[in-house]
Amino acid sequence: MLTDAQLAIVKSTVPLLESGGETLTTHFYKMLMRDYPQVRPLFNRAHQASGDQPRALANGVLMYARHIDRLEELGPLAAQIINKHVAVQVLPEHYPMVGDCLLRAIREVLGAEIATDAVIDAWAAAYGQLADILIGAERQQYEAKAQAPGGWSGARNFIVSRKVAESEEITSFHFVPQDGGELLDFEPGQYIGLRMVVDGEEQRRQYSLSALLRQAGQPPQYRISVKRELGGKVSRQLHDQIHVGSVVELFPPAGEFTLAASDKPLALISGGVGITPMMSMLAAALPSGRPIHFIHAARHGGVHAFRRQLEELAARHPQLQVRFCYEQPRQGDAAPHATGLIERSLLQQWLPGNPDLDAYFVGPKSFMKAIKRQLAELGVPAAQSRYEFFGPAASLD
Secondary structure, eight states: OOOHHHHHHHHHTHHHHHHHHHHHHHHHHHHHHHHOGGGGGGSOHHHHHHTHHHHHHHHHHHHHHHTTTOGGGGTTHHHHHHHHHHHHTOOTTHHHHHHHHHHHHHHHHHOTTTSOHHHHHHHHHHHHHHHHHHHHHHHHHHHHHHHSTTOOSSOEEEEEEEEEEOSSSEEEEEEEETTOOOOOOOOTTOEEEEEEEETTEEEEEEEEEEEEEOOTTSOOEEEEEEEOOTTOHHHHHHHHHOOTTOEEEEOOOBOSOOOOOOOSOEEEEEEGGGHHHHHHHHHHHGGGOOOEEEEEEESSGGGOTTHHHHHHHHHHOTTEEEEEEESSOOTTOOOOSEESSOOHHHHHHHSOSSOOSEEEEESOHHHHHHHHHHHHHTTOOGGGEEEOOSSSOOOOO
């Protein structure tokens, strides 16, 4: 338990974190990767190189320090962190390693005159409190997933049963459990953790589940749909080296970005590979009969995944309307409904006149910032406007 004096010290460091938090967390990551190589698989190197991971951690540390005496006001941040940890299997033994490097980084970046022993002690107590909260919540999730029907603990071997090119960039992988057992159900919008070795190094990633397929006479299958990233080690390995019959290790599904029960009109808005969680949400929502507006943005038809499937679903379900916007359509593309970027006027045209709807959107960060702003301008309540990040948790504000 933090003392009142320690609470005051942590809160007094907020201005320092606001001005230099990213420098501190960048130094922290370098130290952690160097001194504790066993945690390297838990972190995406590309996100570190781009600065996304340090920025997300700086934002999280800042939010924690700001709300150290009223943690209930952290909102969805804690759930995001817990689910990301569960997806890649962060364990209690990892926390002391992170804590050691965080405290050393505070001392080395801020200097001993500012990061006094009292400051370090206060932050050690604060980090210990946070670690206990996260460890306890993650333990509950691990136990629940292991005990649920079709559930498991840690890594489980799966066989690739199908590999389907959905576009020039996105390929779907269907997985059946090697042990022939049942599969843990998942909430539409959740992702699954994957572990593999690439160039002699263990890597862990999270990929949205685009479907759980149950067909008569066939074993249940998970489906993920992965974009081949130019510098992505794991995505390139999946596209180039993983084929039907390959065995991969998967962790149980996780994620808090899920489709809530509702009878309001539903808007599913995606950009690029952000379409993947929307496909599982759509499959879950269709039987309800609620009006659904599926809006997808792509660069051009060649990189548009699931178009034919969506059009076939719209033909069978009158309550589903699909709209596609191509930024730069190519000659020979099937015609989109609009070209350029999705603007507020398009959303106003494609969505119901009454803004009392549930909106879910996923895509590149710039895309999501624009959609969030446009939905707010159209009057969609903030509590009914939900989004998910691919990569480290961050903010659109």
